[in-house]
Each structure stands twice: as C-alpha cells, then as structure tokens.
Amino acid sequence: MRKQRRTLLVVLPLLLAGLTLMGPRVCRAETGQLGHSLGCIQVATDGDIRITTFADVVAYHEHPCPGSIVAFRAARYAIELLWDAEVPKQDDLVILCRGPMHGVLDVFALVTKGPIQPKADAISQASPVLKEMKVGRESFVFTVIRRSTGEVVELRMKATVYPEEFFSLRKAMKQKKASPADQERFKDYQRALIEELPHLDRVELFESPVRGRVVMFGA
Numbered sequence: 001m002r003k004q005r006r007t008l009l010v011v012l013p014l015l016l017a018g019l020t021l022m023g024p025r026v027c028r029a030e031t032g033q034l035g036h037s038l039g040c041i042q043v044a045t046d047g048d049i050r051i052t053t054f055a056d057v058v059a060y061h062e063h064p065c066p067g068s069i070v071a072f073r074a075a076r077y078a079i080e081l082l083w084d085a086e087v088p089k090q091d092d093l094v095i096l097c098r099g100p101m102h103g104v105l106d107v108f109a110l111v112t113k114g115p116i117q118p119k120a121d122a123i124s125q126a127s128p129v130l131k132e133m134k135v136g137r138e139s140f141v142f143t144v145i146r147r148s149t150g151e152v153v154e155l156r157m158k159a160t161v162y163p164e165e166f167f168s169l170r171k172a173m174k175q176k177k178a179s180p181a182d183q184e185r186f187k188d189y190q191r192a193l194i195e196e197l198p199h200l201d202r203v204e205l206f207e208s209p210v211r212g213r214v215v216m217f218g219a
Helices: 002-019 054-061 066-083 102-113 166-174 180-199
Strands: 040-045 048-053 093-097 141-146 151-156 210-213
Touching (some): 054 102, 066 093, 066 141, 166 180
Antiparallel strands (some): 093 141
C-alpha cells in the first residue's frame, strides 16, 4: 500500500498535466476522480479568458499537496456561488485566506494573478505577515468577494477532513524535530489526503457556505 501511494505522487502530476495536452483548454465538470479533471477556473483579463486547471496548480506549486486541492475546490465553489454562469473579471475577484499554507497561497495567486513570479507579488500584504500566522484547521477558512456587488461567500473546511495530529506533525517537520517515524506518518497522511480529497462531495469537504454583503473601504 505504501509503495502504491508513493507511485501516486509521481503519476498524479503526469496525469493532470496530460489533461492540458490532449485538446483545447476548456472547463470540464468536476468528476472527483483522481487523475481526472477537477474542472477549471475561468477569469476574464483584458478581453481574454485565463483558464486555470489543477494541472496548472501542480506545475506552479511544483507538486500536488492536500492544501492546494482544498483551495482549488474552494475557489471554484465560491466563484460558482457568486457569479453563477458568468466569468468573473480579474479586478472584481478578491480572495481572503486565514493561513500561510504555500499550496493554498499558490492556488489563489494563480487564480487572481496568473503564473506570477515572484509569487509573493500576488499577496496584498508584505511577506513578513505570513511568518506571524499559524497553520491549523482554523486556517482553512476562505472568503471570496465579488467587489462590484459587495457579495461575499465564506467557506470553512470541515474539521474532520484532516487527521487530528496532521498539523502538529507538520509543525514538527517544519522545525526539523520530527522523528523518522513521525516523518513517515506525516507523509502517509499527505498521500492519503491527496488520494481522498478529489473524491469528497462539497458537503463532505466544506461546512455550509456563509453568504453576505459587505461595504469596502481602502485598497
């Protein structure tokens, strides 16, 4: 089983990337099947339509990760709720995130700005802000705003999606304090999540969307 999961990490990017090579870049319905399209996100930019697939996310982030799958699905879901069948304009789309997870940030950078380099240029705040933010279940709360109307959707990942000890193991890994057994357990969690997250229904992945309207000031 462990060998199969390691193979998955190698094969998944190739399968995803292959989707964009087989034909025109068009949005497809979300299938929830690993290796198939998770659909795509369309954003209007200067008279053109920028299409972002999960294959693009893998290429931009340089590997698949659980956070990027959650963020990609959250962005698609929120845009569908706020714009329905319309394509949002780039300057009308605002995304707020409560954590500094790189996989999540790369998805939102790609959706709002395209494959920008350096990636930090896509973030409104100065990069030191990210170092002050903690990572945990509470970080997976995303707010998407339709600037022109003030309409807002907040999506919160369900607490049951990630294993209980995932984030404590992640912290130990970042601090290089994880034992070999802890390192292997963390990698097993990652592999399992990468395999499982595309299969979850939206109601299994997110709490009920919270919709509202805001008045905005400043930038």
